[in-house]
Amino acid sequence: MKSPLIGITVGDPAGIGPEIVVNALIKHALNRSHRLVVFADRSVIQQALDQTGQHAEIVEIGHPDEYTPDRDAIHLVNGQVLDGPVQMGLIQAACGRSVYQHVALAIEWAMQERIDAIATAPLQKESLKAGGCPHLDHTAICKALTRSDDATTLFMVDRLRVFFLTRHIPLRDIADAIDEKLLTEAIPRCLGYLEMLGLEKPNLAVAALNPHGGEDGLFGTEERDLIAPVILKMQGKGYRVEGPVPGDSVFHLAHEGIFSGVLSLYHDQGHIATKTLDFYRTVSLTLGLPFLRTSVDHGTAFNIAGKNKANETSMIEAIRCADQYAFQIRQGR
Amino acid sequence: MKSPLIGITVGDPAGIGPEIVVNALIKHALNRSHRLVVFADRSVIQQALDQTGQHAEIVEIGHPDEYTPDRDAIHLVNGQVLDGPVQMGLIQAACGRSVYQHVALAIEWAMQERIDAIATAPLQKESLKAGGCPHLDHTAICKALTRSDDATTLFMVDRLRVFFLTRHIPLRDIADAIDEKLLTEAIPRCLGYLEMLGLEKPNLAVAALNPHGGEDGLFGTEERDLIAPVILKMQGKGYRVEGPVPGDSVFHLAHEGIFSGVLSLYHDQGHIATKTLDFYRTVSLTLGLPFLRTSVDHGTAFNIAGKNKANETSMIEAIRCADQYAFQIRQGR
Numbered sequence: 303m304k305s306p307l308i309g310i311t312v313g314d315p316a317g318i319g320p321e322i323v324v325n326a327l328i329k330h331a332l333n334r335s336h337r338l339v340v341f342a343d344r345s346v347i348q349q350a351l352d353q354t355g356q357h358a359e360i361v362e363i364g365h366p367d368e369y370t371p372d373r374d375a376i377h378l379v380n381g382q383v384l385d386g387p388v389q390m391g392l393i394q395a396a397c398g399r400s401v402y403q404h405v406a407l408a409i410e411w412a413m414q415e416r417i418d419a420i421a422t423a424p425l426q427k428e429s430l431k432a433g434g435c436p437h438l439d440h441t442a443i444c445k446a447l448t449r450s451d452d453a454t455t456l457f458m459v460d461r462l463r464v465f466f467l468t469r470h471i472p473l474r475d476i477a478d479a480i481d482e483k484l485l486t487e488a489i490p491r492c493l494g495y496l497e498m499l500g501l502e503k504p505n506l507a508v509a510a511l512n513p514h515g516g517e518d519g520l521f522g523t524e525e526r527d528l529i530a531p532v533i534l535k536m537q538g539k540g541y542r543v544e545g546p547v548p549g550d551s552v553f554h555l556a557h558e559g560i561f562s563g564v565l566s567l568y569h570d571q572g573h574i575a576t577k578t579l580d581f582y583r584t585v586s587l588t589l590g591l592p593f594l595r596t597s598v599d600h601g602t603a604f605n606i607a608g609k610n611k612a613n614e615t616s617m618i619e620a621i622r623c624a625d626q627y628a629f630q631i632r633q634g635r
Numbered sequence: 636m637k638s639p640l641i642g643i644t645v646g647d648p649a650g651i652g653p654e655i656v657v658n659a660l661i662k663h664a665l666n667r668s669h670r671l672v673v674f675a676d677r678s679v680i681q682q683a684l685d686q687t688g689q690h691a692e693i694v695e696i697g698h699p700d701e702y703t704p705d706r707d708a709i710h711l712v713n714g715q716v717l718d719g720p721v722q723m724g725l726i727q728a729a730c731g732r733s734v735y736q737h738v739a740l741a742i743e744w745a746m747q748e749r750i751d752a753i754a755t756a757p758l759q760k761e762s763l764k765a766g767g768c769p770h771l772d773h774t775a776i777c778k779a780l781t782r783s784d785d786a787t788t789l790f791m792v793d794r795l796r797v798f799f800l801t802r803h804i805p806l807r808d809i810a811d812a813i814d815e816k817l818l819t820e821a822i823p824r825c826l827g828y829l830e831m832l833g834l835e836k837p838n839l840a841v842a843a844l845n846p847h848g849g850e851d852g853l854f855g856t857e858e859r860d861l862i863a864p865v866i867l868k869m870q871g872k873g874y875r876v877e878g879p880v881p882g883d884s885v886f887h888l889a890h891e892g893i894f895s896g897v898l899s900l901y902h903d904q905g906h907i908a909t910k911t912l913d914f915y916r917t918v919s920l921t922l923g924l925p926f927l928r929t930s931v932d933h934g935t936a937f938n939i940a941g942k943n944k945a946n947e948t949s950m951i952e953a954i955r956c957a958d959q960y961a962f963q964i965r966q967g968r
Binding site: 577 | 904
């Protein structure tokens with residue numbers, strides 16, 4: 303069986319995206335071990351090759367059949383927005399237009415099953431907005447263009463897989479944002495995604511909210527009054543879910559393989575765990591779309607863009623992860 | 636210069652404390668590399684030797700002058716509470732009495748400068764209470780018997796050093812528990828302790844409370860309205876303090892050496908970081924006493940006690956850490 307064909311978008315041309323993509327493909331030779339197609343302006347890739355000192359032929363293609371096993375070339379789908387070098391590290395409307403054009407192109411290819419998954423380098427929200435894109439970020443673009451209702455984020459590093467029950471809300475609002483409906487819906491969804499990733503009989507741990515899981519009501523009552531009862535009910539329905547497990551042991555236990563995944567209750571709970579464990583190797587997966595999208599978990603780093611100083615590890619991991627799970631996510635749907 | 640003489644307490648005799656101490660000293664030969672005195676009943680150490688299959692002579696001493704460089708012996712200060720094997724994994728008043736007696740003895744020796752620091756294995760709060768001890772835990776005993784007002788906990792793993800602004804309170808109360816006074820007092824105290832640990836010109840990062848540090852008020856206002864202004868004021872007074880730094884990058888940056896220490900704002904924030912990074916090698920230091928106390932960061936694990944299954948890594952790290960910083964903490968006071 304052929305390995306999947308992975309589409310890569312380079313994110314904001316003025317950020318570190320193009321250089322980490324070029325370094326991943328050429329310097330780290332992912333081009334040789336994987337089947338990859340880059341969605342970008344030709345001039346952006348040429349500029350990144352110049353910035354990184356890497357050498358590669360750029361082969362423009364208009365259909366996946368034109369992909370050849372010449373692993374030294376960068377296969378490019380050129381959306382033709384920019385036609386010369388961009389100024390690095392600045393918010394530019396043209397860069398925003400280039401991002402949106404190429405992400406939309408990649409999504410079109412993925413919807414037509416010309417490619418099997420997409421790995422994205424970071425974009426800049428302000429550039430995207432300046433370029434007239436009506437969507438906030440990659441996830442919003444993916445949801446809109448694929449008409450998907452759900453888009454679930456999963457963070458992965460080694461064996462640790464983390465879902466999020468709430469995300470961008472103030473810490474003081476978290477406890478009130480968690481209710482029976484939210485938990486009851488999230489547990490089967492997370493377990494379903496873990497199965498889709500190929501885990502056999504996965505089990506999910508729900509993280510606790512309070513220190514020591516509330517210590518029986520001493521430091522918080524949400525575990526006793528809400529989380530534990532929901533888990534019991536879901537266990538009764540046959541779901542392999544456990545917890546609430548105190549936040550300071552649940553991620554360690556999942557990383558050791560005791561749990562297939564963790565449902566973290568708030569943004570920083572899961573983010574602190576994965577990013578402290580391995581900042582560069584944490585990969586973000588967007589699940590619930592008709593295809594898999596993976597992403598680095600860092601930003602455009604305008605302050606060092608174009609200087610060949612950026613760490614490409616997260617980009618490499620995002621590409622590897624897309625390659626590993628592309629077919630499973632397609633088939634699981 | 637002689638290396639410090641470290642006192643070790645074994646925690647609850649019915650827990651994993653005695654076996655991890657014996658394994659640290661004999662199996663991992665810390666007895667050969669460090670100067671160690673154990674505070675425990677003779678029968679408890681004998682039982683732990685039997686359980687672990689380790690062999691060592693037990694030499695009871697009544698004064699540090701009796702410590703000899705015979706590194707194959709366990710030097711014991713015997714408080715004579717128990718005189719036979721205990722039943723493992725059960726809450727017992729006699730075990731609570733033994734814990735308190737030996738911790739109190741170790742503190743007495745430390746106050747008299749007979750030993751230079753104390754490393755403690757875990758106790759069981761319920762046993763301690765059943766044994767009639769009026770104090771909740773090790774920290775409370777240390778504070779009471781040394782008449783110390785302050786006792787600051789520092790978690791360490793590799794280069795990552797984490798202080799806590801709040802601890803055992805519900806998550807929903809955290810935002811309101813943090814105020815200008817608490818922050819203003821904590822910053823100089825943490826910096827002072829970092830200096831005491833021998834760090835030159837230490838810098839302290841204050842963690843943010845909300846995701847992305849609130850993103851300029853979008854997901855929470857505490858950074859903008861409280862934390863950033865306090866940090867600015869303290870910087871104006873010459874304190875080397877930075878932040879607020881988002882929770883999901885501050886621990887990674889400190890671990891990479893960018894910050895000497897992190898002031899985490901709540902229990903799980905710092906606990907998730909250290910314990911996910913390295914569950915077994917996280918050591919807890921109690922600062923603010925007349926001597927250094929270090930501790931494992933796990934509990935008595937009654938379910939596996941006496942079975943020689945417990946991981947002694949954290950105990951080893953606690954002893955090494957006590958040895959490394961004992962003199963600095965004494966001199967720093």
